[in-house]
Amino acid sequence: MQIILMEKISNLGQLGDVVNVKSGFARNYLIPQGKAKRATEQAIAEFQSRRAELEKKQTEILAAAQIVAAKLDGLLVQITQKAGSDGKLFGSVTNANIAEALTGLGFSVERTMIHMPHGQLKQVGDYPLSISLHGDVKASITVSVLGDSAF
Structure with a gap:
């Protein structure tokens, strides 16, 4: 067609x-x-x-996406999840969790925009991710997954 x-x-x-x-x-x-x-x-x-x-x-x-990308680039997003003593999370951090955290910071980001090359985050640590705001505009953020003791 x-x-x-x-x-x-x-x-x-x-x-x-x-x-x-x-x-x-x-x-x-x-x-x-x-x-x-x-x-x-x-x-x-x-x-x-x-x-x-x-x-x-x-x-x-495109101009609006570039403005948002300039604000997002290099941003550190902290997400706290319950984790065991070895740093392994109970559950995982998904792109929906990250989108929710970014929305809480005042950014309008949908979960489909977030590119997670290694899948869901299942360990405590820092993870570099990219967000595709427009076909030509991408922003890089770092997601820091913090462990909350399950005791």
Whole structure:
């Protein structure tokens, strides 16, 4: 199915590109989320008339993401979990826990933005993580998992 991209999508294309994708991907994800429209003549004409407006909106989103990334870069987030004497956590620290901690600090971060290369954190310690705020903007934070004695 041919679609017009209404925003930049990683590994797919830029704003305004006409690309060919699988029908299910377009119908179930891209079109309902407003990330794309079917590539009909009417939709292409409508897009051309709104192109400047959409580009301005994308530029504003990118600028906002860069501001948040500047504030987040190098941030140390401390999370306390119950742990045994050997430093092993009872349970684990997930990206949802980290997103909740960042929200508590005043940042609007969703759990899907947090990239945890080694999976859930199961030991006490410091872990460098990256947060993808936008397709082109990433921030690096350090999560410090502190053990709370279970006694």
